Amino acid sequence: MLPSWKIVLKILIVVHRAMEICCFRFALIYDEGLDRHQPSSNIESWMRAAVADANRICCPASASYKTFQISNDSQLPAILDQVHTLDAMVVSVIECRIADFIEAILFPSMLPFLRLDFSRCPAIANGRETDRLEFYHLNDFNRDTCGSLAITRWLEQNICLPFVDNNATFFIMENGTSSSASRELQDCTGLDDLKWSSVTYPVTFDSPDLPDNVKWYHLLNGKHLRLTSLERPPFVIFERDSYGSVIAYKGYCYEIINALQETYNFTYEVVLPGDKSYGKIMPNGSWDGMLGLILKQDADIGLGPFSVTYSRYGVVDFSVGFHEETATILIPPPGEENRLLVCLKPFLWQVWLSLGVLVVILPVILWAHFMCLRFPHEEKTCPGLAKQYFFVLGVLIGQSGQKFASFGYSPRLLGAVWCVSAVVFASAYVGVLVSFLRFPKLTPIINKLEELPVSHLKWVIPRGTALESLFTEATAGVYKTIGEGLSDTRGSLIDSGLDGIHRVIQGSHAYIDEKSYLVSFIAEDYERSGTCRLSFAYEEFFKVSLAFPLPKNSSLKPLLDKKIMQMMEAGLGNYWKQIYWPSSGGKCGRSIQPIVGPKSLGLSDLQGAFLILAVGYGMALVICYAERYSVSAL
Structure with a gap:
């Protein structure tokens, strides 16, 4: 044989x-x-x-x-x-x-x-x-x-x-x-x-x-590990068959574990938590979710984007971080401002007030100059005050053919200065008005977390995550306000990210979660609908490191720490992001800044025109006194 x-x-x-x-x-x-x-x-x-x-x-x-x-x-x-x-x-x-x-x-x-x-x-x-x-x-x-x-x-x-x-x-x-x-x-x-x-x-x-x-090879060679995981694109993705059964696992986190498996020849199985949560501390001091499985020795590694928090660090060990993540607020898309009073948008109220004051007092100043320059021995009619108002307003609104008195140097200089300043005001107004009409300002519903409680939006937060603990355990500030809202009608906990997305699309809720997770949902929604129905608030918050939890004193921690650092230094982390982060994420969901669209002009923007007026008036005043002196001498 x-x-x-x-x-x-x-x-x-x-x-x-x-x-x-x-x-x-x-x-x-x-x-x-x-x-x-x-x-x-x-x-x-x-x-x-x-x-x-x-x-x-x-x-x-x-x-x-x-x-x-x-x-x-x-x-x-x-x-x-x-x-x-x-x-x-x-x-x-x-x-x-x-x-x-x-x-x-x-x-x-x-x-x-x-x-x-x-x-x-x-x-x-x-x-x-x-x-x-x-x-x-x-x-x-x-x-x-x-x-x-x-x-x-x-x-x-x-x-x-x-x-x-x-x-x-x-x-x-x-x-x-x-x-x-x-x-x-x-x-x-x-x-x-x-x-x-x-x-x-x-x-x-x-x-x-x-x-x-060599030690790690002998530790893992032929061994069978138990991983606990929840679907969380782009870090953990479950592939399903036509019946909805999970047949394979992929994503950023599984790229890390698969690279280690190829080197150290081990097998693994995935244990799903019954309550579908990452884990939070219960009133009796125990933990539920995936962290509970690790503490009960029913799982060797928590494979997913676990936020490293103080309370979690006290009960489990964490590998080195493989990604830094921030939380953000998913909100309905920004709306355009009301165009009913768009004609007033080019200038701020301070500019309108200043122009109103000029229109009121400048004709009086011109009329006073003419009155001061009347020659007793000459029979010249002094222009009336009403005519000066017509002149000032006509120049400002661009009416050509405005006549001006032809005697006296100071009023003529003052009239010329006003014509130059009016050109600046009119050109700036028309230019900004066109911008407002063609490119309307997009106004997000909220820009930061502090604005959420005073807005009309309700909010939802994923259950059993670090964000739930962040808000419910807060003792002051806006975090406490958001946490208290979870117990009344303003806020609620959700078990599915799709539930939160649907509520935001309806326009009544804001969805607070990790940004990379929400980017994946926005990309999927854009692929289905072909339109951008979601956006992010401008400011992000709660920046944390993501890592894998393990039982305390686990022999696997040194291996994970070293290999994860080598992979990140080699650039594999960025390579896997290119694979799993949605390519259409840039089309929708961009954070809308507080000011988007044309800018209303303020006094500082038009200070040149006002400077021309001030210098011209000063020169006209000097010339007026000079002419008045010459008239008195005669």
């Missing part, structure tokens, strides 16, 4: 021959002596696990291998002819001379080459540094657990790594503590270079100074 590993190997050969598309194929060459000498070498298990892991990294398509068994030396030439068409080679033989011969023949081709040595073989002098995994240093158990990890590292570096993007490259290189497959294998033993080279017996994993990556 064939050994069990050969049966599995034959099945693998059939499966991989059926593969039609692959980017990289490498050869696995082994001899019959391996089965007799190392019956538990598990070559096919390592290859299967390593290829599967490499295919999940970021290779352009996939990787596969082709097996070649050596029964006698006469088969080597035919095997090597086929190997030249492949992209890499892994050699696992008992006899050193066979491996040395293959290495020497393939040396000029410079193909990636890995030797799995089950017996001590001296290095050959060919000027090339060959990757070797010295499995004879390890016992059967250690060889099995570290073999797949070391071979996967070699595949990543020699086949996949040159073809992945920069972000994935950084993560792969930082994922472990070593830079080569042989170093990865040595790190598994916890031995330094001197002890590794001199050891003559199989070693075990008894060293307390193992690298973290």
Whole structure:
């Protein structure tokens, strides 16, 4: 009867021959002596696990291998002819001379080459540094657990790594503590270079100074984790079939856990909380929701956008933050201002008042100048006060053909200055009025949280979240007011985000929640309706860090902390945002600033026109006194 590993190997050969598309194929060459000498070498298990892991990294398509068994030396030439068409080679033989011969023949081709040595073989002098995994240093158990990890590292570096993007490259290189497959294998033993080279017996994993990556691999390898999660786009997304049953999980948070799963070879299941909440403290001191599952040891990790708050931090541990989030207010879209009195909008009331005062007193000043300049010996009629009013008003509203008295320099100068100032006033008025008519001002219902209690809107808040605790536990300020409103008709708690969206669309409610979550809903609503029916208040609040909760003193926390930081530093967080954050979020839901649209002009905007009037009046007054003096002298 064939050994069990050969049966599995034959099945693998059939499966991989059926593969039609692959980017990289490498050869696995082994001899019959391996089965007799190392019956538990598990070559096919390592290859299967390593290829599967490499295919999940970021290779352009996939990787596969082709097996070649050596029964006698006469088969080597035919095997090597086929190997030249492949992209890499892994050699696992008992006899050193066979491996040395293959290495020497393939040396000029410079193909990636890995030797799995089950017996001590001296290095050959060919000027090339060959990757070797010295499995004879390890016992059967250690060889099995570290073999797949070391071979996967070699595949990543020699086949996949040159073809992945920069972000994935950084993560792969930082994922472990070593830079080569042989170093990865040595790190598994916890031995330094001197002890590794001199050891003559199989070693075990008894060293307390193992690298973290090795410890985590042994902690998680083959383990089954329990995750608790709630759907919360874009962080957690449930994929459902036509019957509404959940068949898969994806989203920003699951990208993190899936990246760790591919590296550390664990499985997981998702436990949904019965009350569909994140968790809050109950009157008896216990916690409900997902945090309650963690405290009862029914879940190992809370996978979702958990806000790190003081009360939660006292009962569970949190990983490092993977995202910073702010809360915002979703409100009905802003409306246009009433255009009934739009003709008064171009100027503020101070400008209108100033113009009214000028229209009243300027004709009197002109008339006084004419009266002062009357020559007793000349029979000239002094213009009346009514005519001065007609002149001032006619110039202001742009009526041409206004006649002005032709004697006296000071009144003529004052009249000319008024004409110039009136041009400035009229041009500014017409320009701003056109802007108001073509681009009306959009006025949001509220701009910030403090305005919500005094508006006509009611409010809704998701149940069992940090926002509920924020408002209900507040003891002063607007937070307390919002929290107290949850117990009367002004506010209410909701279990579904869709419920809150529908209430906002109806125009009667404001929905308070995390901004990224609301952006996803706005994008979905825009896709369905084709119009923007929702918007955000201008000011955001309650900025918190999002992290994964774990039981106190969980052994998984150091792993999550380090790997999450590596992923964020590599830019994977921004890459996943591009995938899961809605692309149409910029079309709707933008925060409306308190002042949008044309601006009404104030005194500071028209100070130039008023300065012309002031300087002109001063000059006219000086000229008036001069003319009056000359008249008296005559």
